[in-house]
Structure formats: C-alpha cells, structure tokens
Amino acid sequence: MRLPSLIVLAVAAALAIANVYTTLHRSLIPVSLNDRIGKVEVRLEKHIGIDDVSLLHAGDRVIHIDNKLAKKLDKGDWLRKGRWSRKLEVSGKKITLGTSSDFKGMLVAMPIILALVLMALYFPRRSA
Amino acid sequence: MRTDRFSTAYMTLVWAGSFMASVAVLRLALSDRSDYAGHFAAGFGATLLLLAVPLILTRKPLGWIAVGVLFTAIALGAMAEQTAFRLAIFDPVDFATQSLGACLACACVMRQKPSIHLAILVVIIGFITLGVGSHYAFA
Numbered sequence: 001m002r003l004p005s006l007i008v009l010a011v012a013a014a015l016a017i018a019n020v021y022t023t024l025h026r027s028l029i030p031v032s033l034n035d036r037i038g039k040v041e042v043r044l045e046k047h048i049g050i051d052d053v054s055l056l057h058a059g060d061r062v063i064h065i066d067n068k069l070a071k072k073l074d075k076g077d078w079l080r081k082g083r084w085s086r087k088l089e090v091s092g093k094k095i096t097l098g099t100s101s102d103f104k105g106m107l108v109a110m111p112i113i114l115a116l117v118l119m120a121l122y123f124p125r126r127s128a
Numbered sequence: 129m130r131t132d133r134f135s136t137a138y139m140t141l142v143w144a145g146s147f148m149a150s151v152a153v154l155r156l157a158l159s160d161r162s163d164y165a166g167h168f169a170a171g172f173g174a175t176l177l178l179l180a181v182p183l184i185l186t187r188k189p190l191g192w193i194a195v196g197v198l199f200t201a202i203a204l205g206a207m208a209e210q211t212a213f214r215l216a217i218f219d220p221v222d223f224a225t226q227s228l229g230a231c232l233a234c235a236c237v238m239r240q241k242p243s244i245h246l247a248i249l250v251v252i253i254g255f256i257t258l259g260v261g262s263h264y265a266f267a
Contacts, residue, residue, distance in 0.1 A: 004191040004195045005239070007195050008194070008198060008235055011198065011227075011231055012228055012232075012235075015225075016224075016228065019221055019225065022221050043217065045163075051161060051163055053217050055217070101160065102158060102161065104157075105154075105157035106158070108157040109157040113150050113154075113168075113232070116149055117231055118235075119146060120143070120146050120235035121238075121239065123239075
C-alpha cells in the first residue's frame with residue numbers, strides 16, 4: 001500500500017479510536033474526580049430527549065457526560081473516583097458507572113467502517 | 129468501451145456498497161442516534177463533490193491530491209460543526225464521524241484513473257449521499 005493510502009487509513013483509524021474513547025469518556029470511567037458539582041447543565045440538540053448534551057461542571061472542568069448519568073447527579077454533590085474506576089462516590093453514596101449505548105454501538109461500528117475503508121483502498125483500480 | 133462501462137458499473141457498486149454498508153452499520157449499532165449516520169453520509173457526499181474537481185483536472189490517480197482533499201474536507205467539516213451545525217456544543221463524535229465519511233470517500237476514489245466520466249459519477253453519488261445525510265441528520 002502506498003503512503004497516501006496509508007495516511008488515509010491512519011486518519012480513519014485515529015478517528016475511529018477517538019469515537020470509541022470519547023463515548024467511553026462520557027461515562028466518566030476513565031476520569032479521576034475529587035470535586036463538588038457546580039451545576040449539571042443540559043443543552044438541547046436537534047432530537048430533544050435523545051441527543052441532548054449533558055455538561056457536568058465540577059471544579060474548574062466542564063465534562064460532557066451521558067444523559068442517564070447526568071440524571072443521578074445534582075448541584076452541590078461531592079464527586080470522588082479514581083481514574084478507570086467504575087465506582088463513583090456521590091456525596092458519600094457509591095454508584096456503579098456503566099457504559100452507554102453510544103459506546104457499545106461505536107465498539108461495533110468503528111471496526112466495521114475501518115474494514116470498509118481498507119476494502120475500498122484495496123479494490124482493483126479502474127484500468128486505462 | 130464495454131470494458132469501460134463494466135468497470136464504471138463495478139466501481140459504482142463497490143462505492144455504493146461500502147457507503148450503504150457503513151450507513152447500515154451506524155443505524156443498526158447506534159439505532160437511537162440517526163444523526164451519526166447523517167454526519168457520516170454528509171462527510172462522504174461533500175468530500176466526493178470536492179474530489180470531482182481534481183478528477184476533471186488531472187490524468188493520474190489522485191494519491192497525494194486525495195490526501196489534500198481529505199484534510200480540506202475535515203477542516204471544512206470542523207468549521208461547519210463549529211458554526212452552522214453547532215446547536216448545543218461542538219460535538220467531537222459528530223466531527224469524527226463525518227470525517228470518517230470523508231476518509232471512505234477518498235479511499236473509494238484515490239486509486240482510480242481520473243476521467244470526466246468518473247467525475248460525473250462522483251458528483252451524482254455525492255449529491256445523493258448528501259441527501260441521505262440530510263435525511264438522517266434532520267429526521
């Protein structure tokens with residue numbers, strides 16, 4: 001495979017990995033926390049109730065989180081967890097963090113799309 | 129001439145097949161998020177339209193030109209996501225998904241021998257897939 005094709009494949013791979021990680025990050029599993037919640041903000045998107053954006057303001061960070069998780073958190077709660085831990089302490093009460101349907105979907109979709117990009121790159125050229 | 133028509137039809141099938149398979153995977157795996165399929169389709173279609181220009185102007189497979197078009201398409205997609213399509217926030221997943229569509233478009237075209245016929249095919253498929261993108265994004 002020539003270098004331009006490799007670059008396209010590498011960019012596609014980086015984007016696919018980014019999608020998987022970003023959707024995982026919204027579960028807060030990879031994040032370490034030891035802050036009080038300033039507010040939990042919900043911003044509406046095109047499909048109200050489905051792709052709304054929940055923003056967690058904790059300490060000096062603003063983190064995009066899953067909507068289901070956002071419903072369990074309130075302004076003033078103290079959040080404590082270690083990086084990659086699934087246990088989140090919310091004002092002393094422990095909850096178990098789960099992954100979203102977006103993350104599970106990306107885990108399936110991204111490798112398949114990458115395979116399709118690879119297939120498109122390898123398909124025979126239209127000859128002269 | 130017959131070989132030419134056959135290879136064009138064959139290519140169309142490959143491109144259409146890979147595009148439809150990608151959209152189907154996104155719709156099935158992320159069934160409550162039709163906007164992801166919309167972003168992918170829009171990235172694919174818009175990038176095909178950009179690729180039509182060098183396909184008319186050059187005679188050799190696009191190669192590095194396609195890489196340049198890819199990065200241009202990604203940058204334009206970032207600007208669109210930051211401005212016209214920014215409702216709540218700049219969503220990195222929307223941006224990455226439409227950029228993946230751009231990657232697939234480049235992968236389909238970059239090794240093919242350019243011609244006016246190929247450019248016309250690319251424009252037609254580009255507009256159709258942009259329409260698909262609008263449907264899923266705003267449905």
